[in-house]
Amino acid sequence: MSVSDNSEAIKVCYENWLHKQGKKLLRHRINGLNALASIRTRSSFTTEDFLDVWESPEANLASAFRFLKELVQCEVLTANKDNDETLHWLFVSDKQQRS
DSSP states (O other), X not given: OOXXXXXXXXXXXXXXXHHHHOSOOOOOOOOSGGGGGGGGGOSOOOHHHHHHHHTOXXXXXXXXXXXXXHHHHTTSSOOOHHHHHHHHHXXXXXXXXXX
């Protein structure tokens, strides 16, 4: 499974989170992985922003995995079955890429 194959599953997880928030979210653009450092100060961002980072040319499995872990730590993504499966896939893929 490639990163692009998994993008739809991650988009669904993220859209589910947005739906559960039940509030209007501001649109923020994230341009590339160098914007990840500012994630803790952002109030919100959209699915498109998330996928811009996920599918950016600079992205790789390791950086995408760190990005999702950051989202969980910031409580953007919560621990639930769908997200656990996504994180598990990224963890396994990241380990395979490193070996």
